[in-house]
């Protein structure tokens with residue numbers, strides 16, 4: 001059984017490798033006008049062939065089912081255009097289209113020619129590209145005229161295209177927002193909601209974005225969102241600086257005093273007993289921890305002072 005399966009697998013591998021074929025997505029590909037789209041494509045041919053020429057044609061302009069020019073891409077010509085080949089001469093025939101226009105909508109086919117006589121193939125039917133617009137619209141749910149605080153609204157992102165696996169991502173002033181889906185809902189706008197909102201539409205092949213500006217007018221003169229106790233922010237910060245500096249000076253002078261004291265006591269002890277170095281070390285450690293607790297207390301004191 002296992003043998004049979006292996007043989008079948010090997011056979012099918014050989015068969016697909018030997019077959020002339022071009023594979024594209026079978027559904028139409030949507031792309032937003034002005035953005036880029038990558039059209040996935042793969043091809044195969046018998047093993048003893050070498051690919052010599054790769055071509056992409058648009059059925060809009062090519063009435064000759066791609067047997068003759070014009071081509072949107074021709075590997076033997078060096079002209080630069082919106083149509084860029086990002087595949088290779090083995091099996092990848094991906095086409096990258098820049099700056100998509102509505103006029104680019106239509107069917108595209110890949111054709112390739114090998115070094116063997118009559119070794120040429122066009123993948124048909126081709127792949128369909130659909131140029132579309134991305135539109136962001138503001139829908140008022142309450143209020144009219146100038147936008148003001150408390151008004152309710154939706155920002156809606158529309159693409160004229162039914163794509164099975166696409167997603168909408170929103171950002172405000174280039175900062176990503178934690179929402180997805182085509183609608184951004186504001187139950188009651190505030191002045192802080194003003195800004196530039198960008199909707200980005202993404203699929204596996206492309207993405208496009210569109211921005212809308214939201215300006216919420218503040219009708220009341222005194223803004224209730226400004227906190228009350230900010231009358232004298234400068235004076236307040238000066239007091240903080242004074243308190244912190246005073247506390248720091250006290251702490252530093254205590255440390256210096258304690259260190260001097262410690263050095264003296266160690267010195268006298270060393271004069272008394274030269275061979276008890278370890279003992280004096282231990283004592284020094286004890287002194288240090290005493291200083292530390294002193295400092296800590298001092299810090300607590302200065303904190304209380306700062307609070308006062």
Ligand SMILES: *[C@@H]1O[C@H](CO)[C@@H](O)[C@H](O)[C@H]1NC(C)=O
Nearest residue numbers: 048049050051114115116117
């Ligand atoms: C085509 O190219 C392949 C690979 O280089 C080579 O093996 C083959 O002989 C060539 N065929 C012809 C007809 O030139």
Ligand SMILES: *[C@@H]1O[C@H](CO)[C@@H](O)[C@H](O)[C@H]1NC(C)=O
Nearest residue numbers: 140141142143144145146151
């Ligand atoms: C605005 O809304 C008010 C009440 O909702 C309505 O009376 C008024 O006619 C509206 N104005 C306009 C220009 O639609």
Ligand SMILES: *[C@@H]1O[C@H](CO)[C@@H](O)[C@H](O)[C@H]1NC(C)=O
Nearest residue numbers: 132133134135158159160161
């Ligand atoms: C979508 O397509 C329809 C008909 O094709 C057209 O009337 C409409 O304006 C389009 N909308 C957008 C946003 O492109």
Ligand SMILES: *[C@@H]1O[C@H](CO)[C@@H](O)[C@H](O)[C@H]1NC(C)=O
Nearest residue numbers: 170175176177178179180181
């Ligand atoms: C974003 O949304 C997810 C799920 O709704 C939530 O778990 C997460 O905390 C949110 N993050 C922020 C920064 O709001």
